[in-house]
Amino acid sequence: QAAPLKLKFGNDLPATHTVNLRLKEAIEAIGAETKGQLTISLFPNNQLGSDTDMMTQLRSGALELATMPSTVLSTLIPAASLTGVGFAFTNYDKVWAAMDGEVGKYIRGSIEKVGLVPFEAMWDNGFRQITSSTHPISSPEDLKNFKIRVPVVPLWVALFSAFGAAPVSIPLNEAYSALQTKIADGQENPLALIESAKFYEVQKYCSLTNHSWDGFWLLSSQRIWKTVPKELQEVMQKHFNAAARKQRDDIVQANAEYRKNLESKGLAFNETKADAFQAALAKTSFYKDAKTKFGDEAWTLLQKYAGNIG
Amino acid sequence: MQIADEIGVVPPRMTGVAGALQKAEQWLGSAIAAAAALLVVAEIVVLFTGVSARYFFQRPLIWSDELAGILFLWLAMLGAVVAFQRGEHMRMTALVGKLDPRKRAFFDVLAIAAPLAFLVLVLEPAYEFASDEAFVSTPALDISNLWRAAALPIGLGLMLLVALFRMLSSGQWRLTATAVALVAVVGAAFYALSPLLIPLGNLNLLIFFVGLVAVMVFAAVPIAFAFGLATFAYITLTTSTPSTVVIGRMDEGMSHLILLSVPLFVFLGLLIEMTGMARAMVAFLASLLGHVRGGLQYVLVAAMYLVSGISGAKAADMAAVAPVLFPEMIERGAKPGDLVALLSATGAQTETIPPSLVLITIGSVTGVSIAALFTGGLLPGLVLAIMLCFVVWQRYRKEDLSHVKRASWGEVGSTFLVALPAVALPFVIRFAVVGGVATATEVSTIGIVYAALAGLLFYRRFDWRRLYPMLTETAALSGAILLIIGAATGMAWALTQSGFSTALASFMTGLPGGAPMFLAVTIIAFVVLGSVLEGIPAIVLFGPLLFPIAKQVGVHEVHYAMVVILAMGIGLFAPPFGVGYYAACAISRIHPDEGIKPMLGYVLALLIGTIVIAAVPWFSIGLLH
Ligand code: NA
């Protein structure tokens, strides 16, 4: 009998995030089914490094498993950010049809080319929403000259610039202070992060813009993966893919709770109409530029699920 | 700054081959120093442009941070090369200093031979790491990440070159051969023993990160290289992890943009001194407090308390205070060792004062309100300040001030007027941060522009010839500090991936004795963890594991956070392993050996203070509603 295989699993999410809760379950199930032949240790909260660095660790084989947001992955694989095109997916039905369908397949193909192994089912990070300390964002005009802290993801910088906003680049761990001192008027993130980073303590409004959707790919290192026995690979695939599908439902439920919780802590919520934003965006060169960037093949696939966005 | 050279070993002038090598080394050194100086200027320009575009023109530049980050890694690496050439990487010579000069000379050569081994070992992984990064593009500028990552192999390669030059040009052939042989034999022995080490599992953590690190630190191997060698040895000999991870972690450790405020505050400090602002400010404080025993020491404690509310990064706080106060304090007879010890102690003392990055980190990994932590941290910082001031009073109460005349109120007034633009500087900086003009990283550039203008227009003192040495000094200093932080980050990773944290947490859960016992063990554990894990990693790793337990035994989370932070701070700022202590030494240009003895009293005061905070929850939660 071979020595038990030990793998490290890292990510940048709080230990209590739905992703990590489901991962813990899956890891236990894998341990039980393989009778201790495979033990996986989960390192949440950036413990093994930032997403960017974990991506490097994965490629070199220093880290065996990780969940990686598309946005970070896109610095290595441009196609990965296809899912984050502003106001492309307007609901979860479209998202999962695309990601479990041809868009997902197309992106997985690109991921495999760079020494990484993607698991089939993608995990949910959630639609992104805007918080603000000055005014609620209810129409595209509200974004004019709005100083918004955005992760430096070219697609999102372009999105907010197209609306005439002023995107500001500030590291996430300094965002709280920057919002408190009003260096930025607002920021945008999924509700789970707005809650865990405590932005509600320094913001007044939360506008449900759903302006972009992002998910996590569960990745393994090719250097490691090819040394893992086939039957263990299959056990991992079975449990991780199943866990991802459960986590998608978790997020939908959790979002309702996050909203209730954030409201009780003083954030004023407002809903917005995606059509108005999409139409305003279509008047700019945003979609045209994105199409040039991703190429015709990818764009056609995206439109198949997202509809004719321009 | 007269103490600087003690740290470096200035080789005698050589002739023949050694002389030619010495010339080549000097030439290489000045070329690198010039590039590093240019990078400091570039950083100031880029960040100030970024602030101006965002605040004054309402058009933020999305790429300014990224460009600053790329330049910063180059600055850190080239600065580390300059520091290496000048022999300015921090080392602990408390033990070897007691040896006779001939034996001591051996350890001075060893301090080059051990880094040389590290550099030889990591050069290939560094090259591999950088070539892998070529495929990643930077988000804002959309250029290959090789532009950034290349700084690592090039910086390490240049350091290797400098190390070789320094060894060969020393002329001490026998010492050099012995030192190299010793390093090679120890390395080979570890390599040969590795089949026996692997089955030991987490015991290796003790062998490498306690045993090996301690031996190297006390043998006066520069701290950064001691950490680096231990980490590299652990990773390659006891795990199957590729060694490129050491480089990757160094990269990330050195790349936190907030650390950029360290060189900029250092430069600001030099600028304040050069323009005469420091003198004016200290003259005013001296006229006000000069007749009080330990007066300027109290000013130091108060200044750290105030400044600490600005940047959130401790090394930056120290860089903002020490260069202004120290030269004058030393001139007035204060012992350098006592000053650096007090500075390091205030570093630990002010960890809880908002907007500390440690507080923000605790808030985001444990779910405690950051606003509550910001409020809760004010009094514990004050309690510890009082403890430190008590030690200052104890130490200086017999100070002979018979030669000091108490200044009249008229003198106080006139020195105040002269000092006004200088005294206003901290307020300008504070306003810029609180008023949302600049981030903590950027605000130093506002200070630099302000100080330059005040020097040129008000004090009419601006010695252009000193500018270049000031820039290279800034670069070397930053390189020395950042290399330690980078190496410590690698060490923290190696500890983290071993999974030892879960074992420790379950041990702490099983303890009898309720809250008092739990708090006592927390203090001991975090003093140790803060020392070996370099602060924030300790929080990230243990926060989520221990905060729920604290709740279970009935300790308020904010209260627990304060105890954890203060204990961690003591570990971080106490010699011989605390990274913060070496940062304090580097910033104040005082040799680490000098501060160790005076540090004992301050550490004791901090420890008693921490116990008081642990015993009296009111200090942490009394201000919360
Ligand atoms: Na602080």
Ligand code: NA
């Ligand atoms: Na340390």
